[in-house]
Amino acid sequence: MSRFRPIALVTDPRYLDHDTANSLHPEIPARLEGILKRLESSPLAPYLKKITPRKAEMNRVLAVHDEDYLSSFEGTCISGREFFGHPDNRLGYDSYEIALLAAGGCLSGIDIIENGESELVFCCIRPPGHHAETAQALGFCFLNNVAIAARYWKDVHGKERILIIDWDAHHGNGIQEVFEHDPDVFYISIHEHPTFSFPGTGYSNETGTGAGEGATLNIPLPPGSGDEAILNALKGRVGEAVKEFRPEAIIVAAGFDAHVMDDMSGLAYTTKLYGYLGTFMAFWAERYCKGKVLSVLEGGYHLEALPASVEAYLAGLSVCID
Amino acid sequence: MYILRHMTPAPLTVEPDVLIPEAREILRSNRFRHLPVIDEDWRLVGMVTDRDIRSAYPSSVLSGEERRHELEQVSKTPVSEIMSTDLVNLLPHSTIDDALLLLEKKKVGAIPVLDEKGVIVGIFSMRDLIRAYKRIFGLAEKGSSLVTIRDDGEPNVLARIVKILEQKGIPFTRLSRTKLTEDERSPVIVYIRVQTYNISAVHSVLVSAGFELVDPEPLLPEDRHLNS
Numbered sequence: 158m159s160r161f162r163p164i165a166l167v168t169d170p171r172y173l174d175h176d177t178a179n180s181l182h183p184e185i186p187a188r189l190e191g192i193l194k195r196l197e198s199s200p201l202a203p204y205l206k207k208i209t210p211r212k213a214e215m216n217r218v219l220a221v222h223d224e225d226y227l228s229s230f231e232g233t234c235i236s237g238r239e240f241f242g243h244p245d246n247r248l249g250y251d252s253y254e255i256a257l258l259a260a261g262g263c264l265s266g267i268d269i270i271e272n273g274e275s276e277l278v279f280c281c282i283r284p285p286g287h288h289a290e291t292a293q294a295l296g297f298c299f300l301n302n303v304a305i306a307a308r309y310w311k312d313v314h315g316k317e318r319i320l321i322i323d324w325d326a327h328h329g330n331g332i333q334e335v336f337e338h339d340p341d342v343f344y345i346s347i348h349e350h351p352t353f354s355f356p357g358t359g360y361s362n363e364t365g366t367g368a369g370e371g372a373t374l375n376i377p378l379p380p381g382s383g384d385e386a387i388l389n390a391l392k393g394r395v396g397e398a399v400k401e402f403r404p405e406a407i408i409v410a411a412g413f414d415a416h417v418m419d420d421m422s423g424l425a426y427t428t429k430l431y432g433y434l435g436t437f438m439a440f441w442a443e444r445y446c447k448g449k450v451l452s453v454l455e456g457g458y459h460l461e462a463l464p465a466s467v468e469a470y471l472a473g474l475s476v477c478i479d
Numbered sequence: 480m481y482i483l484r485h486m487t488p489a490p491l492t493v494e495p496d497v498l499i500p501e502a503r504e505i506l507r508s509n510r511f512r513h514l515p516v517i518d519e520d521w522r523l524v525g526m527v528t529d530r531d532i533r534s535a536y537p538s539s540v541l542s543g544e545e546r547r548h549e550l551e552q553v554s555k556t557p558v559s560e561i562m563s564t565d566l567v568n569l570l571p572h573s574t575i576d577d578a579l580l581l582l583e584k585k586k587v588g589a590i591p592v593l594d595e596k597g598v599i600v601g602i603f604s605m606r607d608l609i610r611a612y613k614r615i616f617g618l619a620e621k622g623s624s625l626v627t628i629r630d631d632g633e634p635n636v637l638a639r640i641v642k643i644l645e646q647k648g649i650p651f652t653r654l655s656r657t658k659l660t661e662d663e664r665s666p667v668i669v670y671i672r673v674q675t676y677n678i679s680a681v682h683s684v685l686v687s688a689g690f691e692l693v694d695p696e697p698l699l700p701e702d703r704h705l706n707s
Contacts, residue, residue: 180542181677181679181680181683182677183677183679183680184679196585242621243674243675244648244650244675245675245676245677288676295621295622296622297676298675305483327676330621351619352618352625353624353625354624354625355622355623355624355675355676356621356622356623356624356625357617357618357619357620357621357622357624358619360619380694381694420678420679420682421676421678421679423694424677
């Protein structure tokens with residue numbers, strides 16, 4: 158009996174070509190290089206199978222983003238400008254193509270789950286996506302990878318109730334914007350309190366609108382919160398919400414910037430916590446989705462904490478407890 | 480900051496001889512709680528609130544007979560009988576600070592805004608106040624984030640911060656300096672609302688200029704149980 162379940166690792170050297178070159182920009186290719194290097198020499202290595210992503214088809218991206226927005230994104234890259242909309246959103250000539258490849262990685266991941274090749278998929282991609290809105294780039298994000306994946310899972314594979322759980326240190330305003338009216342996609346986010354933290358959204362009173370009322374759950378944690386705070390939330394309100402929703406598919410917006418060493422947030426999780434997060438995700442996947450879950454990399458900027466936390470997460474996610 | 484820009488202009492009003500059931504219906508269907516009463520020259524003569532109206536109606540513990548009788552009385556009573564005439568008002572050039580202080584002092588939920596002739600031109604409610612301050616403080620403004628540093632006690636602290644941020648091209652929208660608590664010995668904190676996700680860059684710029692980053696508002700051990 159093996160110790161870990163196999164994990165499909167969606168990644169591609171082309172993800173390094175999204176160029177944010179600037180001495181102070183934290184969303185850099187070294188993030189992925191660090192993760193992949195760590196995983197190569199990890200006890201998990203024999204259980205990991207690399208998958209090459211495809212480019213997202215335009216109709217899948219248009220299911221989330223405005224056409225005008227996409228052409229202006231593409232135009233900005235080709236024109237040689239250094240950022241899109243806000244100086245935070247640095248990009249290079251290839252960034253549009255790479256962003257399509259990042260979103261496409263999630264779609265490849267879903268196909269792998271659906272055709273039975275692997276129950277667990279980790280998309281080790283960049284640029285990240287959860288701040289990107291229908292028609293706005295924000296916080297290093299251009300295309301909302303998770304939102305595009307959720308629409309695809311529903312439209313192509315017929316999943317009716319999709320749970321998106323986001324424990325990046327920052328609120329995923331983009332995912333929320335796309336699905337706040339949708340009762341069938343439940344967005345749960347646990348993040349640093351918006352009074353103190355980027356992007357200034359994700360207050361607990363944001364619970365969805367119209368038909369989607371109740372299908373958004375925001376749990377802000379005060380700066381300085383650590384493992385205990387998020388574990389209490391998972392055992393309490395999150396657990397109850399998941400149980401009530403009974404998802405048919407689970408997507409994890411996996412950001413690692415709440416780590417105590419990561420200075421992009423005031424949260425203070427330990428590396429070990431990410432292992433626990435993995436077991437929680439695996440537990441819900443087992444109970445509601447035959448063990449299947451798609452995890453998508455979002456933030457995480459400390460070049461030592463990030464690889465260690467990803468490894469801990471994947472170990473917790475895949476470990477066999479029997 | 481002038482009330483003029485934050486009030487609800489041209490509010491619905493009634494004349495003093497309007498009957499209570501009609502006033503109740505106006506409040507109910509428009510979902511607000513304060514109804515100014517004006518004379519034929521549009522001058523304010525009273526205010527009726529949903530609470531005044533509720534207390535004018537008979538109590539539900541009364542017997543059927545008594546209740547019917549009182550209801551009949553209410554349906555013939557004009558609002559002038561129940562309106563409050565102890566009035567306060569704001570002027571178009573009052574500020575939202577005036578409004579805040581007056582709302583707090585008078586313990587009311589809305590204040591009419593009158594021009595120099597006493598003619599009603601608007602109404603300013605708690606909701607308008609909340610909206611105005613939300614905008615001023617940048618609360619829930621998308622893409623913003625709060626960075627806090629300790630006042631180093633040296634002269635021109637705010638000017639120095641502004642200079643550094645502008646030199647380094649860090650977008651920011653608010654800067655305020657305040658004591659953490661009302662306690663004399665409380666540390667003085669400077670709050671900077673930056674418009675960027677790149678918080679680590681902001682931190683390194685401030686730290687290399689000699690500033691000390693602090694927790695926005697350190698939680699005490701005894702507050703911890705409030706967390707979850």
